[in-house]
Amino acid sequence: MTLQYPRRQQQLQSLLQRLGVPEKAPIRWELLDLALTHSTASAEANYEQLEFVGDAVVKLAAAEFLLETYPDLKVGEFTAMRSVLVSDRILALIADEYGFDRYLLVSASAMTDRAGKESRLADSLEAVLAALYLSTHTLQLVRPWLDRHFHPLSAEILADPARQNYKAALQSWTQGHQKTLPEYRTQESGQTHNDPERFISEVWLQGKCLGQGMGRSRKAAEQAAAQVAFLSLSAEAESV
Numbered sequence: 001m002t003l004q005y006p007r008r009q010q011q012l013q014s015l016l017q018r019l020g021v022p023e024k025a026p027i028r029w030e031l032l033d034l035a036l037t038h039s040t041a042s043a044e045a046n047y048e049q050l051e052f053v054g055d056a057v058v059k060l061a062a063a064e065f066l067l068e069t070y071p072d073l074k075v076g077e078f079t080a081m082r083s084v085l086v087s088d089r090i091l092a093l094i095a096d097e098y099g100f101d102r103y104l105l106v107s108a109s110a111m112t113d114r115a116g117k118e119s120r121l122a123d124s125l126e127a128v129l130a131a132l133y134l135s136t137h138t139l140q141l142v143r144p145w146l147d148r149h150f151h152p153l154s155a156e157i158l159a160d161p162a163r164q165n166y167k168a169a170l171q172s173w174t175q176g177h178q179k180t181l182p183e184y185r186t187q188e189s190g191q192t193h194n195d196p197e198r199f200i201s202e203v204w205l206q207g208k209c210l211g212q213g214m215g216r217s218r219k220a221a222e223q224a225a226a227q228v229a230f231l232s233l234s235a236e237a238e239s240v
Helices: 006-019 029-035 048-069 075-085 088-097 114-136 143-159 166-178 218-239
Strands: 183-188 199-205 208-215
Touching: 006 029, 029 048, 029 114, 048 075, 048 114, 048 143, 075 143, 088 114, 088 143, 166 199, 166 218, 183 218, 199 218, 208 218
Parallel strands: none
Antiparallel strands: 183 199, 199 208
């Protein structure tokens, strides 16, 4: 099956070629077109439902990859690594590498919203993963190109003692060394959705501020503050 509009068909074929999807793969083109249609381009026919499916697809792909690549890891390590691999930050980076912006149908006003770019890219990548999965009901059109990104990313995560989850790492450190939990004091500094400086967080321990960070959400700001604190405490411990 092909799309009614030849130019759009060519665009989608170009993207699949960049992903390395075989030319004769049984693609459901109408789903792929939908996967790259933002809600501002069509309120009725957009990627939102496919994004829901894609969220499960990318988690399954990451789980299979980790089990095959690191069979000796404990379940807790799998969970920590997968949470990073399927995060919006990572998915947006992957989508950006393939130039998803040039294939995504979106209104002019939304396109100029730089703060929302990360979520647009991550969401559209999840939707594309769903379209590819639903074309075969397997991961055969997903794993080959997605694994190429998971390999270096997972190695980077394993090399990080915090597994890129600094809140959990800081909590473990403070419980082990001082038998107490850190306290986060987070404030909203603006109202712009997806503004990377919308929230400011400080992390305190026993009356001392250990670090400050900013983020698009409370969680992201707290992670940023925890990273500053954890790295500082780790450096102090190594110097002793």
